Amino acid sequence: MIPLHTLPVLDPTATCDTCAAKCCRLEVMLITDTGVPERFIDTDDWGSQTMARLDDGWCAALDRRTMSCSIYRQRPLICREFEMGGSDCLEERLAP
Numbered sequence: 051m052i053p054l055h056t057l058p059v060l061d062p063t064a065t066c067d068t069c070a071a072k073c074c075r076l077e078v079m080l081i082t083d084t085g086v087p088e089r090f091i092d093t094d095d096w097g098s099q100t101m102a103r104l105d106d107g108w109c110a111a112l113d114r115r116t117m118s119c120s121i122y123r124q125r126p127l128i129c130r131e132f133e134m135g136g137s138d139c140l141e142e143r144l145a146p
């Protein structure tokens with residue numbers, strides 16, 4: 051039997067509809083090419099690419115009016131794999 055504390059935390063009541071896109075303030079590395087437009091990409095001196103963030107702390111690709119992703123079909127792999135209601139999501143939702 052798997053010890054309960056090793057199971058991933060999942061809260062089905064945590065949805066993006068009740069969240070101000072908190073995960074879109076995290077650093078998002080681009081590890082595959084999903085077609086993110088260049089204007090949303092920051093490249094460091096070593097060539098590593100991340101989603102650019104604006105002064106308010108949120109990803110440059112976030113639509114500030116709707117607080118939803120403006121490049122949803124081209125969003126990075128990390129964003130695709132971020133699980134709504136998963137432990138990382140729940141941690142972000144608790145952040146100030």
Ligand code: SF4
Nearest residue numbers: 065066069071073139
């Ligand atoms: S995935 Fe989680 S943290 Fe991200 S917007 Fe949805 S509910 Fe909020």
Ligand code: SF4
Nearest residue numbers: 074109111112119129
């Ligand atoms: S690319 Fe879209 S889903 Fe990913 S952090 Fe930016 S706004 Fe959020």
